[in-house]
Amino acid sequence: MARPTSATIHTDALRHNLGQVRLRAPGSQVMAVVKADGYGHGLERVARSLVNADAFGVAALSDAERLRAAGLSQPIVLLSGFDEPSDIARLRSLAVDTVVHHRSQIDMLEQAEAGDTIRCWLKLDTGMHRLGFAPDAIRVAHARLVALPGVVGEIVLMSHFASSDEFDGGPSGGCKTREQMRVFAEATSGLAGARSLANSAAVLGWPDAHAQWVRPGGALYGMSVVEGSIGGDFGLRPAMTLSTRLIAVNRIRKGERIGYSATWECPEDMDVGVAAIGYGDGYPRAAPAGTPVLVGGQPTQVIGRVSMDLMTIDLRGVAAARVGAPVTLWGPDLPVERIAAAAGTIGYELTCSVTRRVRVVEQ
């Protein structure tokens, strides 16, 4: 029998979530961020489901190639920009737009042979200190790009937020985001071109930052990065269900210990389920005993260490406690954010981590 572990991708949820983003940012165009294989949901599948997006954002040129090979003709933006001169010809031939975040990239564009034209998004570092020009360097960078005959169309001015998950007016006041917006407005004042600042959290919580382009990723997959909340709190629907089945149910005696390192002791004689999923499938090993799981739709908990192929589940009081019973690790009935919180991470990391041996079912 094939391994019963599968990731079901809910394409209607992807479309619904894009609709929610449009409702929240009605005056903005939407770049659907599909990097990391569509946050683990499948690059081409996600792009085809979100064919009404105004552009796609990727992190790797190879992803842009895959989208073009799949017949997608929307604008594509390479969010991390290009690394070497040979990338420029690939960008041009694929008609892929690029983020420019460092002067070395402008050097490469200036030295590139004449060829097809290219469109640029110019990135400003307003305080996250990852990619982008410092505020006092942005005008020189902009002027150098404008002077290049091969750079066509308007240059979109962009920045990225470090803490937009702390909402405007929230308990922490969202000071960092407000400051980033101030730095951006000041550094770019008078420069022509559309603006783009908002990731998912800013789409949800920072309407002043929506500008001409929003760039949601996680929200499209139904996930929240706002601590203590789930996508459903914002009208979003989870786009992935991770599920498997019980392959064993064993009666274990009181005082016996379960799994590697014997970390969990049975408090009574009890049924323990063994599910065909583990960290080799992308379920986090860091998920401790007590992490929620559904068996036959009924809530229960992980017990013992998650191993590579298997995990053990508390079946006390679970009506469906039999071999073959369906087990849900996350999905619409069990938010991935809850599993992420238990494992000390965010939902994004979990959906991105589902491995290739997991069968994908498109719904």
Ligand SMILES: Cc1ncc(COP(=O)(O)O)c(C=O)c1O
């Ligand atoms: C430049 C940029 N824009 C937008 C996004 C989308 O962020 P999120 O998935 O939180 O919406 C990312 C993702 O990290 C990004 O790097």
